[in-house]
Amino acid sequence: MSSVDKIRNVGFISHSGAGKTSLAESMLYLSGATDRWGSVDDQNSILDSDSEERERQVSIDAAIAPITWRDHTINIVDTPGFFDFVGEVRSALRATDMAVVTVEAVAGVEVGTELVWSYADEYEMPRSVFINKLDRENADFYKILDQLREYFSDSLAPLQLPIGSEKDFSGIVDLLHEKAYQYNDGEAEEIDIPDDMVGEVEEYREELLDAIVERDDELLMMYLEGEELDEESLANALREAIVEGEVVPVVCGAATAGIGVNKFLDVIVEYFPTPEDFPVPTATNPEDDSEVDLTPEEDAPFAALVFKTMTDPYVGRLSLLRVVSGRVSSDSEVYNASQGVEEDLGQLFIPKGEDQIEVDEAIAGDIIAVAKLQETETGDTLCNEDAPVVLPRIQFPDPVYDVALKPERGDEDKIGSGLSRLVEEDPTFEVYRNTETNEQILSGMGETHVSVILSRLERKFGVNVGVSVPKIPYRETIRGQANGHHRHKKQSGGRGQFGEVYLTVSPLTDGEDFEFVDEIFGGAIPNQFIPAVEKGIKETMHEGPLASYPVTEVKVTLYDGSYHPVDSSEQAFKTAGAQAFRKAFLEAEPVISEPVMDVEVRVPEEYMGDVIGDLNRKRAKIQGMEPEGNTQVIRAKVPAAEMARYAIDLRSITQGRGTYTLEFSSYEVVPQDIAEGIIEKAQEEEN
Ligand SMILES: Nc1nc2c(ncn2[C@@H]2O[C@H](COP(=O)(O)OP(=O)(O)OP(=O)(O)O)[C@@H](O)[C@H]2O)c(=O)[nH]1
Numbered sequence: 274m275s276s277v278d279k280i281r282n283v284g285f286i287s288h289s290g291a292g293k294t295s296l297a298e299s300m301l302y303l304s305g306a307t308d309r310w311g312s313v314d315d316q317n318s319i320l321d322s323d324s325e326e327r328e329r330q331v332s333i334d335a336a337i338a339p340i341t342w343r344d345h346t347i348n349i350v351d352t353p354g355f356f357d358f359v360g361e362v363r364s365a366l367r368a369t370d371m372a373v374v375t376v377e378a379v380a381g382v383e384v385g386t387e388l389v390w391s392y393a394d395e396y397e398m399p400r401s402v403f404i405n406k407l408d409r410e411n412a413d414f415y416k417i418l419d420q421l422r423e424y425f426s427d428s429l430a431p432l433q434l435p436i437g438s439e440k441d442f443s444g445i446v447d448l449l450h451e452k453a454y455q456y457n458d459g460e461a462e463e464i465d466i467p468d469d470m471v472g473e474v475e476e477y478r479e480e481l482l483d484a485i486v487e488r489d490d491e492l493l494m495m496y497l498e499g500e501e502l503d504e505e506s507l508a509n510a511l512r513e514a515i516v517e518g519e520v521v522p523v524v525c526g527a528a529t530a531g532i533g534v535n536k537f538l539d540v541i542v543e544y545f546p547t548p549e550d551f552p553v554p555t556a557t558n559p560e561d562d563s564e565v566d567l568t569p570e571e572d573a574p575f576a577a578l579v580f581k582t583m584t585d586p587y588v589g590r591l592s593l594l595r596v597v598s599g600r601v602s603s604d605s606e607v608y609n610a611s612q613g614v615e616e617d618l619g620q621l622f623i624p625k626g627e628d629q630i631e632v633d634e635a636i637a638g639d640i641i642a643v644a645k646l647q648e649t650e651t652g653d654t655l656c657n658e659d660a661p662v663v664l665p666r667i668q669f670p671d672p673v674y675d676v677a678l679k680p681e682r683g684d685e686d687k688i689g690s691g692l693s694r695l696v697e698e699d700p701t702f703e704v705y706r707n708t709e710t711n712e713q714i715l716s717g718m719g720e721t722h723v724s725v726i727l728s729r730l731e732r733k734f735g736v737n738v739g740v741s742v743p744k745i746p747y748r749e750t751i752r753g754q755a756n757g758h759h760r761h762k763k764q765s766g767g768r769g770q771f772g773e774v775y776l777t778v779s780p781l782t783d784g785e786d787f788e789f790v791d792e793i794f795g796g797a798i799p800n801q802f803i804p805a806v807e808k809g810i811k812e813t814m815h816e817g818p819l820a821s822y823p824v825t826e827v828k829v830t831l832y833d834g835s836y837h838p839v840d841s842s843e844q845a846f847k848t849a850g851a852q853a854f855r856k857a858f859l860e861a862e863p864v865i866s867e868p869v870m871d872v873e874v875r876v877p878e879e880y881m882g883d884v885i886g887d888l889n890r891k892r893a894k895i896q897g898m899e900p901e902g903n904t905q906v907i908r909a910k911v912p913a914a915e916m917a918r919y920a921i922d923l924r925s926i927t928q929g930r931g932t933y934t935l936e937f938s939s940y941e942v943v944p945q946d947i948a949e950g951i952i953e954k955a956q957e958e959e960n
């Protein structure tokens with residue numbers, strides 16, 4: 274294991290398909306960490322090791338590529354770019370000290386680029402940009418550089434320039450050291466700076482030097498006086514500027530061809546922050562909530578964040594830890610301060626794709642895995658019991674896409690236990706029963722996310738489950754007041770049944786669902802039967818008179834009735850109460866109400882019109898729009914019934930470039946024409 278200053282933890286983030294996994298695969302192979310060059314296209318990627326990832330050719334889980342380079346340990350955390358899996362990005366950024374935003378040299382800035390950039394902003398992380406796929410047709414380094422500066426920041430500074438472009442892309446120029454490299458199968462050979470690039474190299478080198486010296490008075494003086502600046506001072510100043518986030522270094526290459534990859538590893542070692550550079554988030558002592566200052570040093574008390582949980586077919590549950598401070602060894606006892614329980618650590622590993630490298634000890638800055646922790650969940654903090662500390666939890670997005678599960682009879686238990694195992698691995702989905710519609714709902718981030726979960730359920734737990742669009746939990750209520758009367762009388766041999774009820778229904782506006790007022794005078798209904806009347810009404814309210822949806826916000830006043838000394842019974846009054854209620858309800862301007870969601874949609878400017886048009890067709894009430902960079906944020910209130918498949922609609926309107934969040938807002942009355950459809954459908958189902 275290296276010392277803390279020789280560790281680099283780097284998170285690869287980007288829009289899907291920019292080449293993060295390919296870049297990490299090339300780094301693994303070209304650094305000698307693996308003896309084969311994994312490929313996403315050939316479905317033998319080491320990092321996309323899961324069969325779902327290989328088949329779909331996208332990353333789904335964050336994966337770790339540990340690399341040794343020039344006596345340093347570099348841990349690459351490769352994340353999925355597909356929007357459904359953003360939870361993994363949020364976890365990975367909490368485990369790393371530097372973000373590498375990979376950008377395609379053809380497509381440039383995409384919605385996913387903006388999204389992950391905003392995450393890095395949120396975590397206040399320094400970052401760099403890798404402009405990839407320079408070997409592709411229409412690749413244009415300079416155009417993309419301008420675009421990046423326009424979108425994000427003027428502090429983007431190329432450390433390298435590409436030699437050649439498209440199919441002639443062959444190498445890079447290192448601007449600071451004024452050296453050129455030509456690549457062959459990932460191996461760099463030093464060459465002279467091509468003659469036709471001398472002007473550009475000078476221009477961009479000057480720009481880089483300006484950016485470096487600007488923040489160092491001594492260097493600035495020397496620079497202005499025309500003195501020769503030594504490379505070491507420049508490199509140190511550059512490193513500082515990068516660590517502080519004041520310079521965002523831009524490097525380039527072609528991941529699959531291995532061009533620029535080894536030089537990027539050099540850049541990581543030379544300029545990227547070490548765990549010592551990164552400010553540890555404020556932690557608290559769980560006993561008194563006081564703040565605890567954690568220092569990223571080996572000799573400080575131990576603390577680690579569990580940033581991910583996986584289930585491995587061989588070792589079972591695997592927790593991934595980022596050691597934040599101190600040291601920890603295999604087979605030791607630690608304290609989970611988030612749960613307040615002790616945990617026995619077994620063997621510590623470094624995960625590498627599907628493989629594990631056993632280690633005896635880990636120190637501040639390390640990323641390691643440990644198997645079979647009993648109570649520990651993603652987001653928990655492990656520490657020493659005598660120095661208890663809790664790090665801030667990872668904030669995951671709320672799920673937005675629901676399906677109803679339709680299990681075959683007898684599979685329910687297997688599905689339940691399988692899904693609860695999968696939820697441990699993935700905190701961005703949830704499973705619950707909707708008590709109003711009596712459906713089991715699986716709620717995830719999008720169609721792909723849900724389909725991955727269901728495939729895994731089948732593959733890992735051997736159960737296949739069908740799904741459908743969830744029923745909308747409509748409700749019934751009234752807007753007016755009405756009286757209802759029912760006389761229940763039966764004389765079918767033996768003892769008869771008799772009960773008569775007069776009642777009034779009126780809307781409740783205090784947020785309560787039901788109020789029952791007993792105004793019976795002079796024993797018109799004997800006291801002992803009044804609860805039966807109420808019970809009959811309540812039972813009817815579960816399946817309302819209009820379309821069998823629950824009745825809410827109704828006040829019932831029982832004001833008269835009659836009884837028979839022999840034939841009256843609880844059952845008779847229950848029936849009379851229920852029937853009187855039904856009649857009154859149907860006379861009191863009954864309406865159906867529906868859940869309405871607060872929706873926030875983020876789309877690139879050019880899709881605004883289409884997205885708003887679609888929302889309007891979905892009965893949306895637009896609340897506001899505002900720009901956020903080149904993204905437009907649209908806020909609207911939209912009925913849940915219209916949003917059930919929004920993940921799919923928005924994707925097709927925006928070519929996957931839009932994202933959205935949903936939150937329950939309120940119940941609102943459904944317009945008459947739509948209510949008629951709902952009632953008709955309910956009646957069909959009844960028959
Ligand atoms: N021509 C060319 N293709 C590349 C390069 N890098 C990656 N690709 C291709 O781009 C596609 C996507 O690459 P990935 O490495 O899976 O991209 P990713 O960023 O990991 O994608 P997600 O996991 O979905 O976020 C694959 O078909 C790669 O072969 C490159 O430098 N040049």
Ligand SMILES: [Mg+2]
Nearest residue numbers: 293294331332
């Ligand atoms: Mg990937």
